[in-house]
Amino acid sequence: MSKPTLLTPQSTDFPRWYQDVIARAELADNGPVRGTMVIRPTGYALWERMQREVDDRIKAVGGRNAYFPLFIPESYLQREADHVEGFSPELAVVTHAGGKQLEEPVVVRPTSETIINSFFSKWVQSYRDLPMKLNNWSNVVRWEMRPRIFLRTTEFLWQEGHTCHATEAQARAHAREVLDDVYGAFMTEVLAMPVVKGRKTARERFAGATNTLTCEAMMRDGKALQMGTSHELGQNFARAFDVQFLAASGQREYVWQTSWGVSTRMIGGLIMCHGDDAGLRVPPRLAPVQAIVLVVRDDADVRARAHQVVSELRDAGVRTVLDEQTDISFGRRAIDAELKGVPVRVELGPRELAAGKAVLVRRIPGTKEPVALAALVPEIEAALRTDQQTLHDQALARREAASPLVESLDQAREAATHGWARIPWSTLGEQGEASLAEHAVTVRCLTRPDGSVPDHGDESDVIAWVGRAY
Amino acid sequence: MSKPTLLTPQSTDFPRWYQDVIARAELADNGPVRGTMVIRPTGYALWERMQREVDDRIKAVGGRNAYFPLFIPESYLQREADHVEGFSPELAVVTHAGGKQLEEPVVVRPTSETIINSFFSKWVQSYRDLPMKLNNWSNVVRWEMRPRIFLRTTEFLWQEGHTCHATEAQARAHAREVLDDVYGAFMTEVLAMPVVKGRKTARERFAGATNTLTCEAMMRDGKALQMGTSHELGQNFARAFDVQFLAASGQREYVWQTSWGVSTRMIGGLIMCHGDDAGLRVPPRLAPVQAIVLVVRDDADVRARAHQVVSELRDAGVRTVLDEQTDISFGRRAIDAELKGVPVRVELGPRELAAGKAVLVRRIPGTKEPVALAALVPEIEAALRTDQQTLHDQALARREAASPLVESLDQAREAATHGWARIPWSTLGEQGEASLAEHAVTVRCLTRPDGSVPDHGDESDVIAWVGRAY
Numbered sequence: 023m024s025k026p027t028l029l030t031p032q033s034t035d036f037p038r039w040y041q042d043v044i045a046r047a048e049l050a051d052n053g054p055v056r057g058t059m060v061i062r063p064t065g066y067a068l069w070e071r072m073q074r075e076v077d078d079r080i081k082a083v084g085g086r087n088a089y090f091p092l093f094i095p096e097s098y099l100q101r102e103a104d105h106v107e108g109f110s111p112e113l114a115v116v117t118h119a120g121g122k123q124l125e126e127p128v129v130v131r132p133t134s135e136t137i138i139n140s141f142f143s144k145w146v147q148s149y150r151d152l153p154m155k156l157n158n159w160s161n162v163v164r165w166e167m168r169p170r171i172f173l174r175t176t177e178f179l180w181q182e183g184h185t186c187h188a189t190e191a192q193a194r195a196h197a198r199e200v201l202d203d204v205y206g207a208f209m210t211e212v213l214a215m216p217v218v219k220g221r222k223t224a225r226e227r228f229a230g231a232t233n234t235l236t237c238e239a240m241m242r243d244g245k246a247l248q249m250g251t252s253h254e255l256g257q258n259f260a261r262a263f264d265v266q267f268l269a270a271s272g273q274r275e276y277v278w279q280t281s282w283g284v285s286t287r288m289i290g291g292l293i294m295c296h297g298d299d300a301g302l303r304v305p306p307r308l309a310p311v312q313a314i315v316l317v318v319r320d321d322a323d324v325r326a327r328a329h330q331v332v333s334e335l336r337d338a339g340v341r342t343v344l345d346e347q348t349d350i351s352f353g354r355r356a357i358d359a360e361l362k363g364v365p366v367r368v369e370l371g372p373r374e375l376a377a378g379k380a381v382l383v384r385r386i387p388g389t390k391e392p393v394a395l396a397a398l399v400p401e402i403e404a405a406l407r408t409d410q411q412t413l414h415d416q417a418l419a420r421r422e423a424a425s426p427l428v429e430s431l432d433q434a435r436e437a438a439t440h441g442w443a444r445i446p447w448s449t450l451g452e453q454g455e456a457s458l459a460e461h462a463v464t465v466r467c468l469t470r471p472d473g474s475v476p477d478h479g480d481e482s483d484v485i486a487w488v489g490r491a492y
Numbered sequence: 493m494s495k496p497t498l499l500t501p502q503s504t505d506f507p508r509w510y511q512d513v514i515a516r517a518e519l520a521d522n523g524p525v526r527g528t529m530v531i532r533p534t535g536y537a538l539w540e541r542m543q544r545e546v547d548d549r550i551k552a553v554g555g556r557n558a559y560f561p562l563f564i565p566e567s568y569l570q571r572e573a574d575h576v577e578g579f580s581p582e583l584a585v586v587t588h589a590g591g592k593q594l595e596e597p598v599v600v601r602p603t604s605e606t607i608i609n610s611f612f613s614k615w616v617q618s619y620r621d622l623p624m625k626l627n628n629w630s631n632v633v634r635w636e637m638r639p640r641i642f643l644r645t646t647e648f649l650w651q652e653g654h655t656c657h658a659t660e661a662q663a664r665a666h667a668r669e670v671l672d673d674v675y676g677a678f679m680t681e682v683l684a685m686p687v688v689k690g691r692k693t694a695r696e697r698f699a700g701a702t703n704t705l706t707c708e709a710m711m712r713d714g715k716a717l718q719m720g721t722s723h724e725l726g727q728n729f730a731r732a733f734d735v736q737f738l739a740a741s742g743q744r745e746y747v748w749q750t751s752w753g754v755s756t757r758m759i760g761g762l763i764m765c766h767g768d769d770a771g772l773r774v775p776p777r778l779a780p781v782q783a784i785v786l787v788v789r790d791d792a793d794v795r796a797r798a799h800q801v802v803s804e805l806r807d808a809g810v811r812t813v814l815d816e817q818t819d820i821s822f823g824r825r826a827i828d829a830e831l832k833g834v835p836v837r838v839e840l841g842p843r844e845l846a847a848g849k850a851v852l853v854r855r856i857p858g859t860k861e862p863v864a865l866a867a868l869v870p871e872i873e874a875a876l877r878t879d880q881q882t883l884h885d886q887a888l889a890r891r892e893a894a895s896p897l898v899e900s901l902d903q904a905r906e907a908a909t910h911g912w913a914r915i916p917w918s919t920l921g922e923q924g925e926a927s928l929a930e931h932a933v934t935v936r937c938l939t940r941p942d943g944s945v946p947d948h949g950d951e952s953d954v955i956a957w958v959g960r961a962y
Contacts, residue, residue: 055561060560063556088532088533120637
């Protein structure tokens with residue numbers, strides 16, 4: 023039986039494959055206003071799982087959630103020079119409200135450094151108030167010229183963390199802690215995405231930051247996706263908004279700050295890092311549905327046993343759903359589960375039941391084999407653990423194979439046609455960076471040769487990771 | 493020792509008491525754009541717990557979360573006549589974005605019936621697709637002339653559910669299921685607020701609905717707060733957006749719909765229903781922090797034992813925090829816990845430790861007594877259960893005492909100066925309703941004499957609950 027071709031193959035047209043997966047797996051749709059998106063239940067369930075996992079890690083490093091307003095007075099953005107320059111072209115502006123023209127137009131938040139700092143200036147008084155670590159889950163708006171669903175949308179969902187510290191060293195340590203223990207750990211362990219963690223060059227830095235740290239992932243077409251960033255803001259916003267504290271010494275000092283965020287863009291990264299020609303492959307630790315139990319044909323005994331299997335799996339802590347919609351063809355339901363990337367599928371029909379077995383189909387390795395019903399739960403638990411690691415290792419192997427260490431700009435540009443290159447920053451430099459940029463190749467980040475994050479961009483031996491990026 | 497007066501007493505000036513609690517308990521702040529608010533961590537933690545509890549109940553009745561865009565083309569709102577009339581005066585409009593004037597202005601969503609129906613018209617094809625039950629957690633904007641924090645803000649956070657059904661009876665049953673099993677159950681069991689569930693009169697109905705069901709709570713000043721609503725939309729939006737399905741009969745039919753929502757306004761309701769002159773009183777089932785363990789004075793043994801108490805409470809599933817900030821005066825920390833309404837406070841100092849005891853302070857009944865350390869966990873578990881019920885029963889007793897059954901408009905108006913009145917709808921009627929409205933007294937809802945929800949407004953014996961409202 024030949025498989026119906028639902029998706030454009032990745033090798034034929036990767037961007038079209040991406041759009042196809044999003045449509046067929048019912049992840050999202052374009053909104054009516056250019057660049058906006060509707061996140062459908064299957065896509066939103068991925069986001070809810072991401073939120074829960076990231077939120078737990080944010081709280082573990084001392085963050086507390088709060089909510090800041092969507093609307094920011096236009097004048098606030100103008101207080102930090104680099105910041106306003108970076109964001110002005112992307113702003114959406116409300117000029118009319120309540121049937122009248124507003125006296126001062128308000129912008130729809132593109133990010134909240136300015137409004138949050140206006141409150142830090144009230145709330146931070148003494149060294150006892152520090153560190154202050156706030157996090158906001160919200161929607162933000164940046165008017166995009168070339169929107170692409172999940173990756174670059176006019177409105178997206180994200181979290182933005184904002185913190186105040188008494189010293190530069192404490193702020194620096196916190197920016198690193200978020201990079202490592204929140205984002206890096208989540209992406210590697212839960213998303214199964216072996217991200218490269220490093221520093222941005224001055225050219226790629228966030229507008230208003232003194233240093234930007236980043237997690238960069240390789241997609242299956244060899245391009246890079248910036249998955250999340252953690253910034254040191256120095257005292258830039260503290261000075262612009264007068265955020266001072268009374269130090270233990272009795273002196274008034276400006277606070278040192280960080281900000282950091284991840285967004286619905288991670289869903290796009292997940293799709294493009296793990297997906298194949300049959301659809302999504304969702305890592306088991308993230309998956310909203312880890313196992314789906316399919317009743318092959320309508321049969322009372324089969325149904326009863328399928329319900330039992332679902333109960334057993336749920337009791338074992340496996341997120342499981344039952345599909346007993348036998349009025350829809352079995353093939354269509356199986357393909358739907360593949361498209362949506364459900365890690366494990368259990369097929370149960372009268373023939374299997376008679377043999378005391380079920381068919382276990384594993385989406386990630388693509389295997390399909392009969393398993394004794396009595397052994398199903400431990401088999402599935404083991405499969406989920408193994409397949410989580412498999413996804414990670416496959417992505418790591420692809421990245422390693424496609425990130426050669428090169429010695430010249432020409433070699434770097436050549437490598438970037440189908441992957442990344444690593445090149446000594448001393449060889450590349452800002453001149454080389456500008457030259458690569460003309461070919462749409464950018465420095466994704468700087469690391470030390472052993473992959474660790476440099477404390478400064480001017481450490482000797484620093485390596486630049488370059489590639490094309492989304 | 494006389495207690496420092498932190499809050500304006502409720503009896504002196506209830507609205508000022510409300511503002512004082514919000515400021516002193518650090519729940520929220522006014523935003524820079526008129527009518528917007530910042531929800532601070534202590535307030536946001538209440539919202540997170542509300543979200544979790546409501547979300548679980550929405551999923552239990554088959555709802556699936558999704559996300560729809562913030563921006564809606566202005567033309568969408570105009571497709572349903574009552575709807576646009578109801579919302580036009582409150583809209584915020586984006587006219588400029590990305591540095592240019594927009595061809596068609598976009599409105600910032602005041603509610604999402606229109607945009608969601610534009611997608612239902614794509615997604616709903618056959619009776620197999622029904623019921624379709626979506627829910628969106630988001631922020632919405634309604635430009636308010638008389639903003640009041642949490643109760644009436646230009647931007648607020650909420651969830652809005654939107655469902656499609658094959659028949660009117662199914663839509664009606666779902667609107668009731670949400671009223672009873674989601675909102676009513678949550679408010680009564682978790683918020684400890686004995687809400688009255690009933691139907692709105694035609695005058696008070698949601699713009700675009702055929703029927704609005706509501707949960708109404710009495711505040712401690714005798715005014716009403718609408719805590720949540722569940723609407724039957726009939727086929728109004730289905731016709732406006734052409735949402736049709738192929739019925740089992742082979743005919744194309746318009747779907748029948750519901751929509752329903754609760755918002756951050758519930759935080760305001762919680763404050764005003766349970767709070768007293770010392771601050772908030774948070775029901776234990778809701779409380780982000782159910783118990784706080786205070787180290788009275790710096791002492792190594794006391795600290796060690798306090799850590800152990802915290803562990804034991806957490807192991808028992810009690811949400812507990814430790815306060816060992818002995819550089820801040822004990823009195824100030826105790827008052828802060830009272831202000832924030834933490835249900836149980838455990839005070840542990842060297843003297844208590846020597847006696848093998850701790851002092852257990854219960855916020856809701858206001859009791860304070862020594863308890864043997866060995867008995868602390870079961871005592872606290874029992875206290876949390878009892879005090880949850882106490883809050884509910886106090887609120888119910890207040891409402892019952894302040895909702896007399898009256899026989900004339902004059903009596904109703906008189907009762908509404910300090911509470912509610914119940915009056916037969918046959919006595920009041922639409923004329924009487926209009927007459928009361930001139931005195932700012934409105935019909936909160938209609939119920940049957942036994943308190944159940946009438947199927948129609950014109951059932952005989954229906955009772956109108958009237959009062960002033962926020």
